[in-house]
Amino acid sequence: MTKKRALVTGVTGQDGNHLASLLQDEGYEVYGLIRGQNNPKRAEFEARHPHVRLVEGDLTDPAALIRAVDLSDPDELYNLGAVSHVGYSFKNPSLTESVTGKGVLNVLEAVRVTGRSERTRVYQASTSEMFGGLDYNRPGAGYDEDSLFHPRSPYGVAKLYGHWISRNYRESYGMFVSCGILFNHEGEFRGPEFVTRKITQAVARIARGMQEYVVLGDLWPKRDWGYAGDYVRGMWKMLQHDRPDDFVLATGETHSIEEFLSLAFRTVGIDDWTPYVKQDAAFMRPAEVDILLGNPAKAEEQLGWVREVSFEKLVELMVRHDLDALAGLESAR
Ligand code: NAP
Ligand code: F7E
Numbered sequence: 001m002t003k004k005r006a007l008v009t010g011v012t013g014q015d016g017n018h019l020a021s022l023l024q025d026e027g028y029e030v031y032g033l034i035r036g037q038n039n040p041k042r043a044e045f046e047a048r049h050p051h052v053r054l055v056e057g058d059l060t061d062p063a064a065l066i067r068a069v070d071l072s073d074p075d076e077l078y079n080l081g082a083v084s085h086v087g088y089s090f091k092n093p094s095l096t097e098s099v100t101g102k103g104v105l106n107v108l109e110a111v112r113v114t115g116r117s118e119r120t121r122v123y124q125a126s127t128s129e130m131f132g133g134l135d136y137n138r139p140g141a142g143y144d145e146d147s148l149f150h151p152r153s154p155y156g157v158a159k160l161y162g163h164w165i166s167r168n169y170r171e172s173y174g175m176f177v178s179c180g181i182l183f184n185h186e187g188e189f190r191g192p193e194f195v196t197r198k199i200t201q202a203v204a205r206i207a208r209g210m211q212e213y214v215v216l217g218d219l220w221p222k223r224d225w226g227y228a229g230d231y232v233r234g235m236w237k238m239l240q241h242d243r244p245d246d247f248v249l250a251t252g253e254t255h256s257i258e259e260f261l262s263l264a265f266r267t268v269g270i271d272d273w274t275p276y277v278k279q280d281a282a283f284m285r286p287a288e289v290d291i292l293l294g295n296p297a298k299a300e301e302q303l304g305w306v307r308e309v310s311f312e313k314l315v316e317l318m319v320r321h322d323l324d325a326l327a328g329l330e331s332a333r
Contacts, residue, residue: 007072009033009059009107010080011052012041014189015125018232019078020049026236031072033057033065033081059103065110069120076239078123079107082159085193086129087285089155096154097161104162108169108177121176121239124166128183128224128250129156133289142224142295145181145246152287163246170244178238183224183250183294185231186314188321195257196225196318199264204322206276207268213276217283219261222254222291227309227317237303250294251307260315267319 006023010016011032023030034042034054042054055071057064059081069077082100083089089096104124111120131143132150139147151157163179170177190197195216202214226249234249265273299305309317 003027003029004075005029005031005073006076006078007031007033007055007068007074008078008080010082010125011054012039012045013080013084014187014191014228015080015185015232015235017045017048017189018187018228019080019235020052022232022236024049024051028076029053031055031068031074033059033068035059035081059106060098062106062109065106066114069110069114069116073116074120076121076123077107077111078125078235078239079104080125082125083155085191086153086155086289087283088193089153089158090286093154096158099158100155101158101161105165108165108175111175112169112173117173117175121244122166122178123235123239124162124177124179125235126163126166126179126181126246127156127159128181128248128292128294129153129289130160130163130181131292132156133291135290138291142250142252142293143181144248144295145298152289153285167246176239176244178241178244179246180231180235180238181246181248181294182231182234183226183248183292185226185228185249186318187228188318189228190318196260199261200315200318200322202276203264203268203319204326207270207323208326210326213278215278215280215283216257217279217281217285218288219257219277219279220290221288222256222293224250224252224254224292224294225260225311225314226251226307227314230307230309234299234303234305237299237305241303245302247299247303247305248294248296249299249305250296251311252293252295253311254291254293255311263312263315264319267316268323
């Protein structure tokens with residue numbers, strides 16, 4: 001039997017790393033889009049995923065995307081590439097619009113103009129940041145697929161464009177395009193610029209006596225945090241479903257950054273984290289998303305999606321991973 005073929009944009013990111021492994025395990029021939037003429041993540045990625053064929057291309061370059069689609073001839077295309085950091089998007093709004101917003105259009109057009117509208121199923125990485133978490137727009141049972149959107153950052157606005165252009169291509173051209181509205185998901189591949197990894201790396205270093213404190217922004221915002229490994233399985237399930245649709249993936253629990261800090265420090269035996277945390281306005285945003293809480297009922301019922309890793313396990317997994325990484329560095333010296 002011929003293998004299914006998948007193309008993943010953003011393959012060098014957190015979700016790309018998890019998804020590349022999942023697709024390999026499912027027997028796919030996997031292609032990954034990699035940007036830049038000398039991407040610093042390339043060597044590490046190739047060592048971890050020797051089976052993935054990397055194709056050079058940038059989401060802002062329509063011709064590069066057409067070439068990548070032609071070369072990989074995918075049954076499934078997962079569009080994970082994006083400027084994904086909310087704080088960075090305030091400082092680079094135009095870049096964010098080009099990559100995170102218009103990049104989606106470029107991907108959809110590459111599929112369409114190469115005559116693959118009927119063949120290639122597309123996953124679009126939409127986000128809970130599209131909801132905004134404002135008082136007037138805060139459903140008690142959690143945001144679902146029908147909740148109102150009110151994005152609060154250039155990132156959220158660009159993602160909302162990507163979400164709607166995906167729905168538009170589904171409706172206009174009958175393309176199989178599914179949007180996963182994913183709430184925050186974290187893990188061992190999370191970039192150090194995001195708050196969870198910044199905390200767990202700092203906790204590991206503080207526990208080893210290599211760092212005195214960590215400097216953060218606001219500590220009161222609440223997030224619905226899950227494990228990335230669980231969420232990429234949900235993405236894959238969306239493209240195996242009998243029709244294209246939108247699905248929320250979330251845990252249905254919300255926790256503040258203070259709660260994350262408390263659990264992370266407790267993992268290394270520190271009960272009072274307050275002496276180890278300082279705050280700086282540099283890490284605060286011009287507009288904040290106060291609280292995110294998702295309702296994954298539709299994905300659970302229609303896709304049979306289940307989350308395996310709890311919030312408590314997630315925090316422990318990340319801290320232990322970062323402690324092990326430090327121990328590995330120390331023994332290599
Ligand atoms: P990530 O770790 O930040 O990865 C982003 C990926 O996009 C990286 O591979 C990056 O390449 C690539 N990229 C950036 N600019 C590009 C460009 N101009 N052309 C081509 N590729 C480019 O993000 P993630 O956490 O894996 O998230 C995956 C997707 O899900 C993103 O679209 C994100 O916005 C969305 N999302 C994430 C979450 C979450 O909690 N993680 C929740 C909802 C939605 P480099 O490695 O070269 O930088
Ligand atoms: O911030 C606060 C910050 O950057 C979480 C992306 O994957 O999930 C992610 O977006 C919270 C915010 O993630 C620091 O203000 C405090 O309230 O880890 P984050 P995010 O903004 O929720 C969504 C669903 C996505 O789609 C995005 O792509 O933590 N915070 N102090 C901090 N945040 C950071 N990064 N650094 C701090 O020092």
